[in-house]
Amino acid sequence: MSKTKNKTDDASVFIVGAGPGDPGLLTLKAAACLKKADVVVYDRLVSDDILAMVPDSAEKIFAGKAARDHFMPQDEINQTLVDLARLDKIVVRLKGGDPFIFGRGSEEAMFLAEHDINFEIVPGITASAGCGAYAGIPLTHRGLVTGVRFVTGHCRDGQHLDLNWKSMADPNTTLVIYMGLINIQKISDELIKAGLPADTPAAGIERGTTPDRRTIITTLDKLPACIERAELKAPSLLIIGKVVELSDTIAWHTHAHECLMEEDGVATDA
């Protein structure tokens, strides 16, 4: 398990987290990578504002990854990165959020390593940190929860969502669900069945760090109906836990528009 190899001196592929949408949430390192890129291979979740930061001279390749619709299969993305690197290009693989949190960055990194391509990982602000900050929902709060947990509500094609509901139904842990819209009814039902109180505060956040963001604050039992009524679309994030009720005090980044609807304990910024 010796770690004497050093691949960082002349990385040719940079697997970069672009953060959750707001271009201001790009890291300095990510911005520097974009500036020097010969090619940028980007995902559907990378916002237009961020793509605008790529120099005109750089080639842009759309890899179009979405939860249920992989425009370019993962194998093909992996091979594309290797092929471009072998052309001595500086390749930036630009992914929404953080490459190592539900980003498949590690699959790409392993493929590059197996093909002796030098690479570097540039972490990004993950959706939960970005959306939590902008919605005024802390992921942890002393005395209220002991930690936070991220799961994905999406499953591989043809498989059903098989999560450890008992373990997840912990009222002292904030639960954040990425890509949870499709299975929201099952998620709500299973968590309540496993013991999480039905009135646990819950939020649904669409495009949480962009000017188009919409936020729903409700309770776990009502979350599926509220999401349906507000027609939340991907990319959306669900946050379930006691910390959600702090948003009433902390929310600072509300949208200029008025609340669209407020009934049955549902508040929406539209």
Added chain:
Amino acid sequence: MSKTKNKTDDASVFIVGAGPGDPGLLTLKAAACLKKADVVVYDRLVSDDILAMVPDSAEKIFAGKAARDHFMPQDEINQTLVDLARLDKIVVRLKGGDPFIFGRGSEEAMFLAEHDINFEIVPGITASAGCGAYAGIPLTHRGLVTGVRFVTGHCRDGQHLDLNWKSMADPNTTLVIYMGLINIQKISDELIKAGLPADTPAAGIERGTTPDRRTIITTLDKLPACIERAELKAPSLLIIGKVVELSDTIAWHTHAHECLMEEDGVATDA
């Protein structure tokens, strides 16, 4: 629960995550905040390289927060922020990592809200994302784990560490422990007792995104002894789970120094 207030137009306090150490991991927004600051109130975990980005014209106030040694009590920090904001200063409250992940940012935000001070939250790269990326340890990996969980291994003075060990001993979830050095023996014992296999891969990472970083790769049962032998110091992060073994393939950012010790399945970058 209406969210029609808008505190963002003229925020006077910016609660900013500085990330885990590498100044390149600051966000563009955080860097912009530092540039316009009149006063920066900073924590012990903010690195010197990042403080060097604060303009000379800005006043710097050390709030010296460390897990067991609060140089300035939290109440006093809260009041300082209010007092400075009332002097019409642009105040940047600069915290290591992310303000809303074990950062007490929400406590400060609530105090500001209660005193009608406009504020803004700027998320930062949390230690687990930064250290994971630099150590080549993905926090999630498709087919290997279904999610990731962050807990703190530190507890309030005079209290014992009371975590939901059964829920945490989930082999399909990566477990990341912040501030876990002091209680590492108890953490290891309790997790194994709760059913997590003793040979679960485990990493201890000190100052993970800085040039001084040190990484230990071992197994859960040996983690306490390895940490003691390597004399890991805070700030350190523990990552426990199947993803840790991927670092052998993915690790790209190894230190220029040679491995100091490699025995009993322990690899250290020093």
